[in-house]
Amino acid sequence: MTDSKTPSIHSGSPQGHVVRPTCDAELREAIELAFDYRGDVTIERKSGESILCFVFNRSAEGSPAWLEVFPSDGVGAVKIPYTDVAAIAFTGEDTASGKSWEAWHAKKESERQAESDRVEAEARARGHL
Amino acid sequence: MAVPVSQMYTVAKYVVTQKLKGVKRYPLVLMLEPLFRCNLACAGCGKIQYPDHVLDKRLTPEQCWAAAEECGAPIVAIPGGEPLIHPEIGRIVEGLVAQKRYIYVCTNAILLERKLKDFAPSKYLTFSVHMDGLKREHDLAVCRDGVYDVAVRAIKEALNRGHRVTTNTTLFDDANPDRVRQFFDEMMALGVEGMMISPGYSYQKAPDQQHFLKKAKTRELFSKILTSPKRAWKFNQSPLFLDFLMGIKEYQCTPWGNPTYNVFGWQKPCYLLQEGYTKTFRELMEATEWHKYGTSKNEKCAECMVHCGYEASAVEDTFGTLSGFARTVKITLLPTAR
Numbered sequence: 205m206t207d208s209k210t211p212s213i214h215s216g217s218p219q220g221h222v223v224r225p226t227c228d229a230e231l232r233e234a235i236e237l238a239f240d241y242r243g244d245v246t247i248e249r250k251s252g253e254s255i256l257c258f259v260f261n262r263s264a265e266g267s268p269a270w271l272e273v274f275p276s277d278g279v280g281a282v283k284i285p286y287t288d289v290a291a292i293a294f295t296g297e298d299t300a301s302g303k304s305w306e307a308w309h310a311k312k313e314s315e316r317q318a319e320s321d322r323v324e325a326e327a328r329a330r331g332h333l
Numbered sequence: 334m335a336v337p338v339s340q341m342y343t344v345a346k347y348v349v350t351q352k353l354k355g356v357k358r359y360p361l362v363l364m365l366e367p368l369f370r371c372n373l374a375c376a377g378c379g380k381i382q383y384p385d386h387v388l389d390k391r392l393t394p395e396q397c398w399a400a401a402e403e404c405g406a407p408i409v410a411i412p413g414g415e416p417l418i419h420p421e422i423g424r425i426v427e428g429l430v431a432q433k434r435y436i437y438v439c440t441n442a443i444l445l446e447r448k449l450k451d452f453a454p455s456k457y458l459t460f461s462v463h464m465d466g467l468k469r470e471h472d473l474a475v476c477r478d479g480v481y482d483v484a485v486r487a488i489k490e491a492l493n494r495g496h497r498v499t500t501n502t503t504l505f506d507d508a509n510p511d512r513v514r515q516f517f518d519e520m521m522a523l524g525v526e527g528m529m530i531s532p533g534y535s536y537q538k539a540p541d542q543q544h545f546l547k548k549a550k551t552r553e554l555f556s557k558i559l560t561s562p563k564r565a566w567k568f569n570q571s572p573l574f575l576d577f578l579m580g581i582k583e584y585q586c587t588p589w590g591n592p593t594y595n596v597f598g599w600q601k602p603c604y605l606l607q608e609g610y611t612k613t614f615r616e617l618m619e620a621t622e623w624h625k626y627g628t629s630k631n632e633k634c635a636e637c638m639v640h641c642g643y644e645a646s647a648v649e650d651t652f653g654t655l656s657g658f659a660r661t662v663k664i665t666l667l668p669t670a671r
Contacts, residue, residue: 242382258387260597261610272610276386300382320477327372332418333443 217301219243222293232264234292235271244276244296249288256295257282335499335527335567339456340435347407348652358589358618360406361645363434364604366595367392367425369414373441375475377503377533381414388414390596394421398428400594403614410437410461410591417444423451430457437461439501443480445487454495459569461529462488464500466508467516474505485523492524499569501529506550510557517566527569530555531640532578534605547636552580564669570640572664573647573657576671578638582650586627586634590645592617602626604641606633 218237225231238245238259247255257273260281269286276296327333344361351359370388371381381388392400401409409429416422417440429436435457442462452458465474468481491498500520504513520528532551555578568575576582588603598610599617603626611617627634627642634642650657664671 242384244384244386258384260387263609274387274390276384296384299384300379323374324477330370332370332372332415 217241217298218294219296219298219301220294222291224291225289231286231289232269235259235262235264235286235289238292238294239271241294241298242300243294243298246293246295247273247284247289248291248293249284250290251288255282255284258296335569337456343407343435344648345652348648352652358623360404360589360592360614361648362408362410362591362641363401363404363406364591364593364641365392365397365400365409365411366413366593367397367411367416367419367422368596370418371413371415371441372418372443373415373475373477373480377474377505380412387596391419391421392425392594392596394424394428397425398432400614401429401432401434404592404594406434406592408435408437410439412439415441415444417448422448426452426458430455433457435459437499439463441475441480442484442487445484446490449491449494449496452496454497456497459497459499459526460488460491461499461501461569462525463502464516464520465502465504467512467519470508470512470516474503488523488525498525499527499529500525501531503531503533504554505533506547506554508554508558510554513558514563518563521565521567527567529568529570529640530558530575530578532638534637534639548638551578551638555579559671562668562671566668568668571644571647571651572661572668572671573650574640574644576660576664577643577647579671582647584643584646584650586637586642587645587649588623588626588642589618589621590648591641605637605639 218241223234223237225234239262241259244256244258247257249255255273256276258276259271259273261272263270264286270283271286271289272281272283274281324333348359348361366380368388368391369381369383371378374381411422411425416438419425422438426436426438437459439461440463442460445460445462462484463475464481464484465471471481471484472478488498502516517528532555555575559575559579573582577584591604592614593600593604594614598612599614600607601609601611601617602621602623606626611620625631629635651661652658
């Protein structure tokens with residue numbers, strides 16, 4: 205597997221990495237990583253087309269094996285055969301990263317209040333408060 | 334009794350019918366997540382970490398009703414996300430009530446007062462308000478000051494309008510048993526029908542990974558809280574599940590007991606783990622490798638004692654064994670006998 209950023213993507217978030225599998229095992233590993241990722245990825249298909257999407261399902265046992273995604277600009281789900289995938293770039297923000305309880309407590313009171321206010325303001329802007 | 338007789342009868346009839354039919358695995362509570370968007374960002378929640386375009390997706394009322402029909406469970410819990418954000422939540426609930434299912438809308442209650450006009454009181458509808466403790470503990474858990482007071486105000490208003498209201502509480506390892514007991518007193522004094530409690534589950538994607546309860550500590554904590562229960566306390570859940578939390582009972586997980594449906598489909602294998610999705614409920618039940626999940630079968634399940642896996646086990650004990658039935662009756666009629 206070639207990774208454009210670091211040789212190991214097994215620790216921490218893969219955000220920012222581009223994975224270009226060179227065999228079936230690496231392809232499966234990359235798709236598992238994308239399935240577990242809580243941000244958008246950009247899938248480069250062997251046709252040359254790219255799709256910015258969230259990977260929410262996959263079946264390595266399917267015949268053919270497939271993954272299922274929600275394109276960031278679309279309404280419905282799209283199914284992609286494993287064999288169509290040339291590369292996966294973890295381009296979107298990892299929404300689960302860097303928000304630990306410790307980080308929350310380590311922040312100054314003013315920073316915590318600012319973050320709480322930001323979440324509240326976003327919810328208010330959407331009409332959810 | 335915290336659970337109305339009609340609801341108990343419906344559940345009992347359903348379970349006995351499944352047993353008479355020889356159904357080995359049956360759902361008890363459908364966990365229906367109509368959206369993942371929330372207006373809070375709680376430290377213990379692993380349900381809302383998605384890109385915006387995913388958070389903006391919603392199940393339609395028709396999808397919700399079809400899922401409930403397909404699943405067939407007598408009880409439908411509607412968590413999320415915050416379900417009251419869904420613009421058609423009133424219609425969704427109305428349709429489920431028409432199916433005569435018992436609905437629990439699990440809400441942080443921030444929008445409850447404003448949205449109450451969208452709901453007609455019904456014996457089938459309960460607002461299950463997220464309350465993680467007294468004011469200090471709750472506002473800390475939800476990472477926003479003032480939410481406890483808003484929720485208390487909304488509970489009072491919902492009760493005034495004739496709605497069924499319960500509370501649901503997730504406890505973490507920093508819970509103080511005395512404060513939790515005070516919290517129970519306070520909730521019962523508000524006039525809620527009953528309370529639901531559960532230890533938290535360490536969602537892989539939850540910001541707070543350090544404060545989830547491990548099994549031994551869970552039993553210790555819940556024993557301290559629930560030993561010598563006060564007469565006024567009422568719990569809207571199986572008494573045998575509370576026994577399980579206290580270490581009085583041992584159960585295996587029943588992951589198919591609370592199947593989950595959301596914008597991705599039917600979630601394998603349970604409400605807490607996301608190992609893939611199926612298009613149909615039948616496919617979920619038939620294609621999931623159930624033997625791979627549960628205590629001592631999967632490291633992700635090792636420390637889990639959450640209600641969505643074990644409450645169905647407790648109900649199965651009630652209707653599957655004479656001793657379980659006798660103890661359920663005893664604790665239901667004499668809650669202080671525990």
